[in-house]
Amino acid sequence: MQMRKSVQNLKVIANFRLNDDHHLLQLKVQDQLEKVCPGQFANILVDHSQSIFLRRPFSIHSIDYKENTISILIKEIGEGTRSLSQTPVNDYLSVIFPLGNGFTIPSSKEKVLLVGGGCGVAPLLHLAQVLSSDLNDVSILLGARSVVDLVELDQYALFGKLYTTTENGSHGQKGFVTDHTLFLDELDQFNRIYCCGPEPMMKAVAARAKAKTVDCEVSLENTMACGFGVCLCCVTETIQGHKCVCTDGPVFNTKQLKWQI
């Protein structure tokens, strides 16, 4: 059964520092986890801070139904993410989840490409997990500035063929994700592309997908106050007018968006 959203206090059972600015938090859920869709997110309260007022939204990075845990990949960007990434093990975090709509999972086996850049790789691990368990042909392309920014590669490799690009050529092919040979030669072999990362990257990926008429879903990130569709702050322009990224998304088919691509 699809899990209903709720406010829960989750115990931090592990906090791994992955590199200079990435942390992985593992959170224990008290009640039995129900089905969470890849691409759904969690809105986490940042405690012990005078200047942080609102929760911070994070993709659910991976989920372990047996251990009843979810994990969150955090990149330190500002005070809120810094504070959360330093949460000690055994502390509790107030988390509202699962929120939003996830990626479309194909009803029959497909050849799919997952493209992630920067911290946008976060939801793709859970997605790859689910897609590979349905026996889809999964390729995962992750892009970063340099090898030190690529995290958890061994984890992604468990669920598909893994490719990388780095801007300085320190890992995988040199350049942006759209410079990768997958984009140059083989894109039309894919039934579907899933993408999450910085907006310019997602637009570039969406443009290539459009040119080859491959279906493309992207996960957007806008600043939001609530995360469940009442503040109406996180809107994006779609062909049906303003839609909330939190409840109508965060995953959108690029055909729905008014991107100039």
Place this chain on the structure above:
Amino acid sequence: MADLTTTIHNIKLKNPVLTASGTFGYGIEFDDFFDVNLLGGFIVKGTTIHPRQGNPYPRMAETSSGMLNAVGLQNGGAQYFASDIYPKLSKYKTNIFVNVSGSTIEEYVACAEIINELEHIAGIELNISCPNVKEGGMAFGTSCPSATAVVSAVRKIYKKTMIVKLSPNVTDITEIARAVEGAGADSLSLINTLLGMAINAEARKPVLSTITGGLSGPAVKPIALRMVWQVSNAVKIPVIGLGGIMNATDAIEFLLAGASAVQVGTANFIDPLAAVKIIEGIDLYLNRHKFNSLSDIIGCLQM
């Protein structure tokens, strides 16, 4: 348990906690979190006669102990509300109010006329204080003649309880409060957001697409309390206090200042259960101070 009931015009609320317009959607969004019927009532988001797309993104800026918003009354319009949303609200047994806004007096009247037909709606909250629309909104609520004009016009056609939501962006809020009372309001709610601004210094740009927006959250509470106290002393109709209420203590402060009920707003974004926790907290406070009923503390500030 103490008697938490309170009265706004001819509506008896089972407790004084309402949720503020624009922070509670249509109520339905909170069904997963708690039983909305526990509330004294809730106020549906700002509704206008015509559908509105609202302002462009970005519409929100986090600030110290608060946030700025510039949503701009995005809503599907009064007909959409009546046909698509209203039927879904019939399941609620608590009081539902619709926040009504417009760009002209005619638009306010037309919108209120549609809401007037909806039996299950206990009343309207006339929004003459939205800072995020180019025309109307706050412009009506910042001068006595225009406030009087719009409230009188809606009063002629709206038969049930009419709350008027006041703007804090005025020199003397008691003047507006008296004018609105004189024009036929049954109750006043205050304060709407304070006009504010956020700047991204690195980009040397305003954060909001509209440059300015409405400030809410604990940052505005001292101003809201002061205004609720001033207005409660200036009018005879019941006052509903709001502005930065995050917990039961905040709510009790507003009640002591003279509010007959309160609205929980921005707190809903951070803790969707805030309003129910506040109801429980008010009850605990009354018991702890050995008050039998809520009326024992309304306006009972010891000087």
